[in-house]
Amino acid sequence: MSDLEYGLLISAVGYCVTLLTLALLHFAFRYLPKLLQLQLRARMRKMGQAVLPGEHLPITGDVSAAIATALYLHLNEAHDDEPVKLTIKKISKSYSPWSSKIFGLSRPLRR
Amino acid sequence: MKKLAAFIAVIVLLSVLHSTFLVANRQQVPTASGPQTMQVQDAPASGDSDKGAVEAVRKFLSFTGFANVKAGNMLMIAVGLLFIFLAVKYEYEPLLLIPIGTGILLGNIPFQSDAGLMIGIYESGSVLNYLYFGVIKGIYPPLIFLGIGAMTDFSSLISNPRLMLLGAAAQIGIFTTFIGALLLGFHPAEAGAIGIIGGADGPTAIFLSSRLANGLNVIGQTINGDPIYVKNLIGPIAIAAYSYMALVPVIQPPIMRLLTTKKERLIRMKPPRAVGRTEKILFPIVGLLLTTFISPSALPLLGMLFFGNLLKESGVTKRLAETSRTALIDIVTIILGLTVGASTQADVFLTPQSIMIFALGAFAFAVSTAGGILFAKVMNLFLKQEDRINPLIGAAGVSAVPDSARVAQVMGLKADPNNHLLMHAMAPNVAGVIGSAVAAGLLLSFLG
Numbered sequence: 201m202s203d204l205e206y207g208l209l210i211s212a213v214g215y216c217v218t219l220l221t222l223a224l225l226h227f228a229f230r231y232l233p234k235l236l237q238l239q240l241r242a243r244m245r246k247m248g249q250a251v252l253p254g255e256h257l258p259i260t261g262d263v264s265a266a267i268a269t270a271l272y273l274h275l276n277e278a279h280d281d282e283p284v285k286l287t288i289k290k291i292s293k294s295y296s297p298w299s300s301k302i303f304g305l306s307r308p309l310r311r
Numbered sequence: 312m313k314k315l316a317a318f319i320a321v322i323v324l325l326s327v328l329h330s331t332f333l334v335a336n337r338q339q340v341p342t343a344s345g346p347q348t349m350q351v352q353d354a355p356a357s358g359d360s361d362k363g364a365v366e367a368v369r370k371f372l373s374f375t376g377f378a379n380v381k382a383g384n385m386l387m388i389a390v391g392l393l394f395i396f397l398a399v400k401y402e403y404e405p406l407l408l409i410p411i412g413t414g415i416l417l418g419n420i421p422f423q424s425d426a427g428l429m430i431g432i433y434e435s436g437s438v439l440n441y442l443y444f445g446v447i448k449g450i451y452p453p454l455i456f457l458g459i460g461a462m463t464d465f466s467s468l469i470s471n472p473r474l475m476l477l478g479a480a481a482q483i484g485i486f487t488t489f490i491g492a493l494l495l496g497f498h499p500a501e502a503g504a505i506g507i508i509g510g511a512d513g514p515t516a517i518f519l520s521s522r523l524a525n526g527l528n529v530i531g532q533t534i535n536g537d538p539i540y541v542k543n544l545i546g547p548i549a550i551a552a553y554s555y556m557a558l559v560p561v562i563q564p565p566i567m568r569l570l571t572t573k574k575e576r577l578i579r580m581k582p583p584r585a586v587g588r589t590e591k592i593l594f595p596i597v598g599l600l601l602t603t604f605i606s607p608s609a610l611p612l613l614g615m616l617f618f619g620n621l622l623k624e625s626g627v628t629k630r631l632a633e634t635s636r637t638a639l640i641d642i643v644t645i646i647l648g649l650t651v652g653a654s655t656q657a658d659v660f661l662t663p664q665s666i667m668i669f670a671l672g673a674f675a676f677a678v679s680t681a682g683g684i685l686f687a688k689v690m691n692l693f694l695k696q697e698d699r700i701n702p703l704i705g706a707a708g709v710s711a712v713p714d715s716a717r718v719a720q721v722m723g724l725k726a727d728p729n730n731h732l733l734m735h736a737m738a739p740n741v742a743g744v745i746g747s748a749v750a751a752g753l754l755l756s757f758l759g
Contacts, residue, residue, distance in 0.1 A: 207493040207502065211486035214753040221605045221749050222479035222742060228597050229472040229590070236589055264585040 379421035383657030391415030391652065397557065404557040404714070407513065410645055411553060414652015432653045443650045446545060449521040451647040452514035453615040458640025459514075459712070459744065460619025461632045465594050468738040470583035473690070474700070478742025480686030481708030482750045484509030484679025488671050489754070495667055498530055500541050503754040505668055508552045509675030510747030511559070511711040516552035517651065518612060519751045520545045523758055546654040547665040551672035553651075559714040560721075562673070563680050563706050567722050570684045571702050575691075576726035578701040580735050588626070595620040602749055608759065609752025616748065676709065683708035683739065700735075707736040710743035 201209075372378055394412030398405035417439070418432055432439040445451045468475060489506030497505060504524035507516050526543025533539060555562065595617035602613050622632040654660075687705030694700065703722050707715040716736035723732035 203499050204490070204493050207490050207499060210499075210503075210754070210757045211490055214750060214757070215483060215486045217605065217753055218482050218746055218750045219476070219479045221602055222475040222746055224605075225598060225601055225745075226472040226475045228601065229469050229475075229594065232590060232593060232597075233587075236587065262582045 374423055374426065376421045379423055381421065381657060383661045384419045384421045387415055387419040387655060387657045387660065390655075391419065394652075403560075404553070406644060407553050407648055408557055410648025411550070411652035414649040415655050416652075417649070418653035418656045431656070432650065433656065433659070439650065439653050442646050443654060445646065446517060446549075446650050446654070447521055447525055447527075449518045449611065451643050452518035452521075453611040454643045455514040455640060455647065456612050456748075457615040457619040458635050458643070460595070460616040460621075461623045461635035462640075463620060463623075463712075463741055463744075464737075465620065465741055466586040466591065467583050467734050468741055469586045469590050469594055471735070471738055474704070474735070474738035475742040475745075476690065477683050477687055477700075477705050477708040477739035478710075478744075478746040479708075481679045481683035481705070481710075481739070481743055482510060482746045483682035484511075484675040484677070484709065485747065485750050485754075487678045488675035491671055491674060492667075495671070497664075497667075498541060500524060500528065500530060500758045501544055503758040504544055504548055505671050506675065507747070507751055507754065508548060508555070508668075508672040509679045509709075510743075510750060511552070511556055511676060511679060511709040511715070512744060512747045513549065513553050513556060514647075515612060515710075515747050515751045517545065517549050517647070519755060520548040522755055524548065542664060543659065544664065544668065546651065546660050547662075547668045548672075549651040550655060550660075551669050554669075555672050555676045556711045556714065559676075559709075559711045560718055562676050563709075563715060563718045564722060566677055566680045567684060567703055567706050567718070570681060570688075573726065575688070575702050576723065577730065578699050579727075579730055580699070580701055580704075580732070581697065583734055583738075588624070591624040592621070595624065598745065602745060606749045606752035606756070608755040609748045612748040612751065613745065616744065679709040680706045680715075683743075701730075701732055704732055704736040704739055708739035708743045708746070710740065710747050712740050712744060713737065715743075716740040 391412045391414075394408045394415065397403045398408035398412065422428060422430060424431060424434075428434075429437045430439070431437055432443050434440055485506045486509075487506075488509045489502050492502035492505040493499065500523040504516075504520040504522075507519045510516065524541055524544035526540055526545075528541045529538040530541045531539040598620075599614060599617035602617075603610050606613075619632070619635050622628045622635060683705035684702045685705070686708075687700045687702040691699050691702070701719075701723060703719045704716075707719045709715050716733060719736035720731065720733040723730045
């Protein structure tokens with residue numbers, strides 16, 4: 201068998217096996233959630249709780265993100281009620297030598 | 312204009328220095344061997360100290376880089392500087408290009424190779440040679456995979472497992488490039504190592520080339536019975552793989568535009584469902600067992616990848632996961648990048664084979680990208696309207712985490728500013744890492 205023929209054989213087998221490997225992984229994780237749901241249902245039935253309909257069990261990432269954000273805001277950013285009043289107020293002060301810049305400057309030494 | 316003038320001035324200065332030192336070197340050569348050497352060396356002892364001092368200076372000058380520089384060194388230094396420039400200016404994979412660029416500079420500083428200084432990467436006993444040992448023996452890539460596993464979230468893949476097929480489909484570039492390399496006259500082992508560039512995964516490329524094209528394996532015998540060694544292609548393959556990975560934002564978009572219609576680019580995919588902790592823990596365990604049973608040769612890569620992910624997802628080994636995805640992967644990346652860069656010494660790197668490898672690498676990336684996109688389009692023929700896949704994410708199947716996923720996101724946003732594909736694209740992207748490692752394992756088992 202020439203190198204090229206051998207290479208074609210390797211390529212065909214290699215590509216098919218790569219596809220097959222990930223296809224198997226795909227099937228494993230396609231049916232795994234259903235298997236886990238079965239287990240969950242059995243446990244809930246044992247506990248005498250109502251079983252959720254199968255189609256309601258998977259929650260989309262968007263919903264999870266919204267719930268997580270709401271919880272985060274509630275738990276971490278909760279603060280005291282504000283009086284809903286603007287507190288920005290311009291205060292005019294009369295001149296005072298204590299706050300005058302010119303008195304803050306050190307005088308040069310004279311010899 | 313000023314820059315050009317400065318550049319020319321530097322070139323002229325270097326040429327003058329080079330010619331000056333070369334003359335000094337040539338004058339020193341006759342005294343370097345034979346009885347005359349003894350006379351010269353004895354001269355200072357006999358009182359002619361000036362002559363001895365001149366000889367010492369000449370000897371020193373003959374050791375400098377200016378006296379030993381070749382055009383190849385200058386060219387490679389320019390390449391190293393270009394890598395550093397691309398990393399700093401455009402932030403193209405800076406974590407890789409800065410160490411590799413600096414490594415290229417280190418590897419191409421000219422010196423007297425026969426002086427026994429033990430400084431070159433190919434000189435036994437040198438510091439760089441010790442560090443390079445990890446590349447030759449394929450030690451660093453699995454450690455990188457450990458870190459990748461510890462920092463990768465497989466949720467998007469678990470929530471939509473059919474996207475794994477895109478990661479497998481995009482590996483077609485590996486096998487077509489393998490055939491292309493055979494047609495160009497490479498030995499099957501060398502061709503296999505070159506083909507893996509299509510996997511768009513630096514550590515996988517280094518791992519496979521260190522096993523198949525390391526310059527050590529015997530691939531035949533001459534008529535006289537002397538062994539024929541496989542070529543050492545680790546440097547060119549690694550540089551090609553990392554260069555094209557950095558250039559993913561340049562290579563992929565034209566192919567994506569060419570192979571998809573405007574309507575296909577507008578496809579909105581269903582948001583991924585939330586994935587439970589049990590599923591996340593089971594993924595590395597099932598993945599490890601399934602993939603390594605089929606392709607045991609990929610065990611060092613896939614074993615470490617899934618181990619790292621288990622450290623992350625188990626939730627009870629946070630310290631180990633943290634170390635794997637920060638300190639460990641950073642240390643290994645520094646050493647790997649530096650040594651791979653330093654392995655590109657001009658006399659080893661600048662060969663016709665390297666040019667062919669670069670051409671094949673570009674072909675591999677293009678074919679892999681096209682393979683992922685076309686497979687997504689084929690899948691859409693069999694999927695319901697609401698389950699359809701945006702073919703742009705097929706391009707992310709080439710691995711090159713996370714750049715190719717980012718490219719899919721950018722291309723998606725160009726078609727529809729509200730269509731975010733990043734989460735979906737991450738699924739074939741990480742599946743591509745698994746797929747390329749499986750393909751590498753298969754090539755190793757056939758050709759190793």
